Amino acid sequence: MMKDVLSVGLIGAGSNAGGHARGIAANENIRLAAVMDIDRSRAEALATEYNARAYGVLDDLLNDPEVDAVHVCSIHKVHAEQVVAAARAGKHVLVEKPMALSVAECDRMIAACEDAGVVLMVGQVMRHFPVNLKVKALIQEGAIGEVGHMIRRRYGNFDPPDRSWYLDLELGGVCVLYCFGPHEYDILPWYIDSPVVKVYSQGSESAERYAGQKDSYSTIMNHKDGMVSVLTQTVVTHTGAHDTYIMGSEGSIWMTNQKLMVNGKEVPVDVTSRVGMPSQIAEFVDCCINGKVPDANGRSVRHTMAVIEAVKLSAESGEPVMVNGEDV
Template sequence: MIMINVGIIGCGSIGVKRHIAEYTDIENVQLVAFCDPVIERAEAQQEIYGGKVYRDYNELLADKSVDAVSVCTPNYKHAEISIAALKAGKHVLCEKPMGITVDEMDRMIEAEKQSGKQLMVGHNQRLIKEHQVARDYIAEGKLGKIYAFRTTFGHGGPEGWSVDGKDSWFFKKEQAAMGAMGDLGVHKADLMRYILGEEIVDVGGFISQEAKAFSNVDDNAVCILRTESNAVGTLQASWSFNGEEDNSTVIYGEKGVLNLLDDTEHSFIFTSDKGEVIRENYGGIQTNDDEGQSKKSLVMEAFIDALAKEERVPVTAEDARKSVEIILAAFESDRTNKIITGE
């Protein structure tokens, strides 16, 4: 068994509750280094898992015992740290959004090519069974031609679980660049590309900042999307769902409808045009209310498995770039009051 030594860069809520918690459940992973500018956060993890602690990520990257790193930092640092890690000879798992500009994402992709290492982006939605089965249904023609879709990701906002609450970087444009769209919308952009197996070619965006008076980033958005095959749909991202979280997707096709994470009892429902109904419960998806590993996101497991088998990671940088481009197009649409058309 190939052991992989992992370093964590960023020991806030995502780093601790998702990355560290899930790495500890993987047999061939050893957590050997923790880094955070608030050194006490790194030291708290060292007390549990051992290893070394760093305040400066460059010092962690100089640690020859580290094979791979998770980048769990504010959005504006994703590209800088990922590029430095790749140049230092480390594999990288970067939190979403991959980057905040097309230029920096291009530089991340080039750094990966030059390094001979792998860069994966943490899009967990495509890895859960409900969405993988849905992709298979569509690829196999069980829905026929896809006509329309809607996908939603909304909750009350990250202040309830972020280590810094309302003072979190999530709400500061200079560090986050984007709010609910970068946090939630990019997940759904990635998901629709994955499930439908085609690209989004036209984007219209309606984006607002109404729900979080203490913030200077977006907290609500509705996007209108058109695919290569002329399917049309909506994508909603919100930090104003101050009740039950909504992470649902509905796909309408010639031969039936798929309801995904849209029912409290059955996470997968297919209703055919002939009246046949298939209901399954595959376990759903991890939420911010889940503690530790009660529902795995599967991201860390997929990352480590690919490295151990020397296979390509399942969410490549080239792929993740396209999902961020949809979000950037939505912002441009909102700013210009125009539909943004891809090349």
């Protein structure tokens, strides 16, 4: 694609779409051309704000000749079918996390985009947070020697109103795994460039509002190169935490999304995580215009979703589950 400016359409007009629209506006070589939502009034409200066209039917947006690419910001259940439809229409795709609700759906998405010769990128925005990029660089430089162990916590109190679709297993999947897990299970192997090969997980239903699904998980992961990582998550605690401890042969790292400590001393991080979305969109534009492969491409993030699927199976069976990159 030899264009200077990428024209994109948003599929879905909820809160995630608003973040994408702001990220698009922060970049010079991309413009928002259209917004589609099954609730056309929501599409019209967001489209009017950015001087874009509004649609209430997906095919109408996909048939718009001015739309070069789409950002899929819809409910989790329809990610796969919408990505496949966009690929068949010749549109590049940036799909919000989770990539899909099953590895089988991920495979369909990858195949459709590869067959159509279009970019498939997944919104793993934490890969663009400055503190995470710095941590990855420090590990690659050997700043703490060989990494042996990582411990990550993500604790919060997620209480969506009115029995939101976030709590519907069919529409959203297990909330703690498929709303928040795609970030957490993605970033740990990304830090160390070592995929997960085995998981053992335990989960529980701790709060009444999550009746019928587990709201808290503790997972031990073995990585291909011998490291061990531990991830604990909950969406039902009123005292939150979101941090990572990384232990190496010659030192250690502790970090949050805005603060970084190496061997007990603070390392300045120039900017905050708010640059993540504009940076992610800038990478997507570069890949679409210049024929590059994004870091968070479909095959990369397929592994993340395979790990999550393995975690779910392990917690249900009480047994470790292997992850080999193709099957779980």
